[in-house]
Amino acid sequence: MxxxxxxxxxxxxxxxxxxxxxxxxxxxxxxxxxxxxxxxxxxxxxxxxxxxxxxxxxxxxxxxxxxxxxxxxxxxxTEKADLEQERYELTHNAERELFELTKIYVARGLDHTLAHQVAVALTEHDALEAHARDEIGLTDLSTAKxxxxxxxxxxxxxxxxxxxxxxxxxxxxxxxxxxxxxxxxxxxxxxxxxxxxxxxxxxxxxxxxxxxxxxxxxxxxxxxxxxxxxxx
Known part of the structure; x- marks a missing residue:
């Protein structure tokens, strides 16, 4: 088929x-x-x-x-300033940022264990992109041009x-x-x-x-x- x-x-x-x-x-x-x-x-x-x-x-x-x-x-x-702030936080407070991302996924309906696994996977793939999308709300569609x-x-x-x-x-x-x-x-x-x-x-x-x-x-x-x- x-x-x-x-x-x-x-x-x-x-x-x-x-x-x-x-x-x-x-x-x-x-x-x-x-x-x-x-x-x-x-x-x-x-x-x-x-x-x-x-x-x-x-x-x-x-x-x-x-x-x-x-x-x-x-x-x-403003968007660039937010991204720079996230980049700084990811460099200096990585654990707190991971916990923050986990809480976001928990709030969206995932149990804590799965939310943590997703947060870890996305952080390893592209941490800044994950935080830009899920924490700040910035995507390719919403980015100012x-x-x-x-x-x-x-x-x-x-x-x-x-x-x-x-x-x-x-x-x-x-x-x-x-x-x-x-x-x-x-x-x-x-x-x-x-x-x-x-x-x-x-x-x-x-x-x-x-x-x-x-x-x-x-x-x-x-x-x-x-x-x-x-x-x-």
């Missing part, structure tokens, strides 16, 4: 870039569209709108990429922001606010569906979150633009 090893493709493998990409696309679409809706409500020229959109896209993409890199780098620094997050966030912001900018160039100027809001709403729905599919989440709740917050942001900026008659 033939047996084959089936390796499941886990969606959590996408965590390094998916969170940053969804955040970037969502921010790019909502912030740029909201800004343009607010400015359009003040009845500026098409050139002013286009310049505003391009400035928002450029500044936003660079800001998101830099922000992700800095924040995730801080997380990576600043470059991945930065690139995903920056390019996703551009992808989200480009839609309302295209709308400026193609939509009728006499009803630009409503047309731009409609196009952005479609973009929010698509973003919610795509992010849900990539993350394995239920489509309706994920899409509803994106749409509701996006609509609220556009309403707020449009109201400010109409009240003051100025670009915000």
């Amino acid at each position: 033939h047996h084959s090893i089936h390796e499941e493709a886990h969606l959590s493998n996408r965590n390094h870039w998916l969170r940053a990409a969804v955040l970037g696309a969502n921010d790019g679409l909502i912030s740029t569209a909201s800004l343009l809706v607010g400015v359009a409500a003040a009845n500026p020229s098409s050139q002013t709108l286009l310049l505003t959109g391009l400035a928002a896209l450029t500044a936003g993409a660079l800001s998101m990429a830099a922000g992700e890199y800095i924040s995730v780098s801080s997380q990576a620094d 600043p470059i991945h997050a930065s690139v995903a966030s920056g390019f996703a912001f551009i992808a989200g922001a480009i839609l309302p900018i295209i709308g400026i160039l193609t939509l009728p100027t006499q009803s630009l606010v409503w047309s731009l809001a409609s196009v952005t709403l479609v973009g929010l729905i698509l973003l919610g569906i795509i992010s849900a599919r990539l993350g394995g989440a239920p489509i309706i709740p994920a899409t509803a979150r994106v749409v509701i917050w996006g609509v609220l942001a556009m309403l707020a900026t449009s109201l400010i633009g109409r009240l003051f008659g100025i670009a915000v």
Whole structure:
């Protein structure tokens, strides 16, 4: 009888870039569209709108990429510090670290004898890896990757922001606010569906979150633009 090893493709493998990409696309679409809706409500020229959109896209993409890199780098620094601390403890307090690992496995359901045997075996194989995984909670999937997050966030912001900018160039100027809001709403729905599919989440709740917050942001900026008659 033939047996084959089936390796499941886990969606959590996408965590390094998916969170940053969804955040970037969502921010790019909502912030740029909201800004343009607010400015359009003040009845500026098409050139002013286009310049505003391009400035928002450029500044936003660079800001998101830099922000992700800095924040995730801080997380990576913390992880490295924890690993260095564990490396020191394993060198100077090996017995205590072995006992600590044994207690972790006991808490997970193993009897003390088996837990000790497992702790000894894993320590002999790779003590630092065992403590990083089971004590600190660091794995290859959870380890911070600043470059991945930065690139995903920056390019996703551009992808989200480009839609309302295209709308400026193609939509009728006499009803630009409503047309731009409609196009952005479609973009929010698509973003919610795509992010849900990539993350394995239920489509309706994920899409509803994106749409509701996006609509609220556009309403707020449009109201400010109409009240003051100025670009915000």
